[in-house]
Amino acid sequence: MKIFYLFFIYFFICAYCLLAQEISFTAEDNPNDDGTGIILMWKIEEENVEKIIIERSSDGTNFIEIANPMISDEQYLDVQDIKPNIKYFYQLNLYNRNGEEIISPLQTTVFAKAEWFNSNRYPLFLMTVLLAFAIIYYIVSARKGKHLFIRRISGLETIEEAVGRATELGKPLLFVPGILDLDDMQTLAGLNILSHLAQKVAQYESTLYVPVCRSMVLSTAKEIVKESYLKAGRPDAFNPDSVFYLTDDQFGYVAGVDGIIMREKPAANFYLGAFYAESLILAETGFESGAIQIAGTAMPSQIPFFVAACDYTLIGEELFAASAYLSNEPAQLGSLKGQDVGKAIIIITFLAGIVLEMFGIHFLKEFFTMH
Amino acid sequence: MRRQIPLFITFFIGTIILVSEFIPHKPFGNISTTLGGWFLIISGFAIILGQLNLFKVNLTKISRKAPNWQYYIISLVCFLIMLVCGILWGTLRQPGLLYNSEGLVAFFGLKPFDYIFKYLFENLSATMFSLLAFFMASASYRAFRARNAESTLLLVAAVLVMLGRTTIGSTLTGWIPDSLTYLHLPNIANFIMEYLNTAGQRAIMICAGLGVIGSSLRIILGIERSYLGGR
Known part of the structure; x- marks a missing residue:
């Protein structure tokens, strides 16, 4: 009986000390993932604790060390071989400066769950669905014959003029599809415009140079130009060497393109795609050569350079709209109208957000910044 | 068939990527990363095409x-x-066919590939990059001409930012009392960059984002076919 009392008193003192020290250790499933993450949180306000070690076990007996975080971190995301729907046991070991364990390890258990929807992306999902509906609605409307007004984009209207000028002067045209690979939407947008440009070049029997700096872009651009010549009814005029690879290196590519501009003196230069620091070097060299220059990019920091050095610049969305605009197909033009509706929705949301914030209502801001 | 198969592949992959943005559960959760890995592998092999x-x-x-x-x-x-x-002597981390070629390394200080890269290629690249400074000057000279109201506004904003970002800006407006600190050139420059410039850039980025969604939908739905040569 005495032993029982002693044990009870010891247990009571330990529990009291633990509560007084405010030491806690909890684990929970990392939300919005595929069940491969567990968040471990601890709160230690005991001065003697100098080091902590987190251990994990899937059977509750054989623990292995998984992390040695700082006490002040207060949380750790475990993503090491976590599988969904398995019960994991964690324990937190606390040591003093001599490396001695202060108290028994704190234990906790948790299941990792795989989610079917990432709730952080509700705003993105909502905007995507709204935009998709608007675009599809206008595509269907356009197909039914509804007239849609699309504002004039001067840079694209000039393409035919530029090709005509090049033909008259007997000079080639240069198309630069940016320096990023095919996985960038700007490169794809540029290549879509190349398709229309190559058709015009084929019709006018002019010459087109397309130097590229990515091998994947090379094969795609070559195929696009070839198909465009075929569509224009001039497959014999297609020169496979007109689309060629220079180098993957940014400034090596610039040197190569600048060399072409200075030697061949193209009548028109098209810079359509993703550009970085090379934008101004290319555009200024083209300006010096006296060519008509049409540029387009969605890189905000490069747009001023193109505006300063080129005759026409497609700013941001205009680059993505260009192909639809040039095709003049009702379905494609309808999609542009849908994008405009998306813009209207965003503007209305912004204005509503500003007004609500002014009145101290934060739900709209919190909804759109929940990620 | 030549037209239908690429369109189907585009629709299928595009839809999966789109869905995987919202569904973290397997198999969607990591499909985007996996496909990104595939892209890297394919582009790695495609480098040979470029070189050929x-x-x-x-x-x-x-x-x-x-x-x-x-x-x-x-x-x-x-x-x-x-x-x-590269093939014979390798690079910094990769041995070549002749292994580490200590003799050449002792002579050049580096392997031949790295030597050429460091002492020739890097300098040529830096030279090209440094041209940017001169082109920026010539482009600014043309852009900052007061031809109409808009270009005058651009000129004024540019002069304020340029002065505000240099020490001369602080010196010129250093005498202004602290109660009028917002008139200090560095503060005016910061205001233009933080509010006016950022607002403009964000507008461009938001519209570009919408453009990306629109273009993606056109491609996924097979309306945009220019990348297939417009067939």
């Missing part, structure tokens, strides 16, 4: 004695030198 094309185009121009054909010889020679150096 480079070789072929240069060789054709030399054999036809195209205008300025001498330049293409230089390109080819440089290409072959780097290729041979």
